[in-house]
Amino acid sequence: MNGKPVNPSNGAETAGLTGLLRCRDEDTGHLQREQELRGGKYLGLQRFYDREGRLQRERHVNERGNSQGRMAEFWPNGQLRREEFAENGRTRGPVRRLDAQGQLERLAFHADGREQFYVEYNAAGQPTRLMCPAASVLPEDRPLCGFGGAAETALHTASGAKAAQMRYEQGRLLTAMEWDAGGLLAAQMLFENGRRVHRRYSSENGKAVLREERIYEADDRPLAHRGGALAQVRQWGASGQLVEQRSYTAGRETLVERWYLNGALRERTAPAGEGPAARVLRELHGDDGRLARRERLTADRQPTGVQQHFHANGRIALEEGYGEPDARGRTRLQTRKEWDESGRLLADDVLLEDGSRQRKAGLTGS
Incomplete structure (x- = not known):
């Protein structure tokens, strides 16, 4: 430290010191760690390096030893790998993750102790996953989540195939369609008469066949939520024949009807x-x-x-x-x-x- 050897494990040697403590590998001389001291206390910048002396990560710490301000991780080529901001050890604000070429892989936003927004991208820069906030938190969420008006947002696989089509308005998901690896419809979510409707499909002989429909009573839950009082559940066989129907009133099952695949009634409970x-x-x-x-x-x-x-x-x-x-x-x-x-x-x-x-x-x- 300041050109003089210091034993960081001996508090008597660091007492009252201000400056940057540097630790090097005895055999290679490569820098392994840098840590700022202020009046003998570890406060401020911290940097950690790999065996080759390349910067791996850095942060600032407060009087409690918790992260405060910018935290960053780096690729071996020096490119930024991850960046986030902390307030007394808690992540707050934007979090970015990038690949070794500097391409954005994931962008998120934290507030009130939780992640409120994220979007992930494939190598072509296409969104692959998305969670929208209730109110805009970053410029990047506005076109994706419909904060400038209703927006159609497509999600893709890692290879670039279209995986889903979402419609958002003011951060609220209005409709969603998902496709399987073969390009056939796999799931659908939408609102009908204020009620959430979830439909599931399967691939049968190269066609998408509706297999299940769940209709929920109107409530304030977001479209993708799978809880709440059910109004009706219907199921179909692989041939498209209706095989079961359940109806509910105030969350209580009131009617069950089942059919054989030949169309004959199998059960009725009411x-x-x-x-x-x-x-x-x-x-x-x-x-x-x-x-x-x-x-x-x-x-x-x-x-x-x-x-x-x-x-x-x-x-x-x-x-x-x-x-x-x-x-x-x-x-x-x-x-x-x-x-x-x-x-x-x-x-x-x-x-x-x-x-x-x-x-x-x-x-x-x-």
């Missing part, structure tokens, strides 16, 4: 009454459309009342009777009847609390 405690009626069908089972359930999906199973010819095969829910919400099987395909009664039982059954006289069952 409330049998009003209110959150209403009973539920579920009907299950075979792939020929015939009713196979009818169930009555509590809101917690416990069987209650009469449950019915049917033979292939449409005649009733089994009927079970359940009681009302107990204090734990559980129900108990109380009666059971069976019939053969001709309609002949085979069994008529009462199920007792200990699990034993009491069969009516004259019926042997099978």
Whole structure:
């Protein structure tokens, strides 16, 4: 330091000193570290070098030893690799990352302890990823995020293929479309009647086929958010056949419908009454459309009342009777009847609390 050897581990040797402490490799003489002292305290500039003596990174520190002001990292060729600014150790303001040729790879902005904006670029300078702020924070976000009016922003892959098309206005995402590696539509997000709509597609025989649609109740969440109260969910098979549809009211599932790929109804589950405690009626069908089972359930999906199973010819095969829910919400099987395909009664039982059954006289069952 100041041309004189100093042991930085010995506080007595650095006490009261002001200047720039330089540390070199004993064998090569290459500079390894520079650190500023003010009145014996490490305060101000810090620089770190690689084994060849090339500058790797630098920063300034405050009285607490935390980063304060500009921080920078460098490539071996001397090009700036990363630059950011700190306030008492916390990143604040723009953060830039560049490749070895000086091409911008990523630009971000930090405030209030979090990242509020970022955009990433491929080697051709095309945006590959983007997160827009609620209000403009840098000149670069204005054309991308629609702060000068609605903007269509395309996102690309590393190779330059178009990966997504986004529409922003005042930082708010209005629509988004994504494509897969083969150039087929993979996902879509938009607002319809104030509600968020998310659609997912799959590639089937060289075509994009809609496989799922999720519609959310209107709220203040951003378009890409996957939370919130659902209004409807629909799913399709690879052939484009609707196979499932669920409807919701105030976040509660109120209707389930499923279909076989041949178009026949497979299941329909719907409330049998009003209110959150209403009973539920579920009907299950075979792939020929015939009713196979009818169930009555509590809101917690416990069987209650009469449950019915049917033979292939449409005649009733089994009927079970359940009681009302107990204090734990559980129900108990109380009666059971069976019939053969001709309609002949085979069994008529009462199920007792200990699990034993009491069969009516004259019926042997099978």
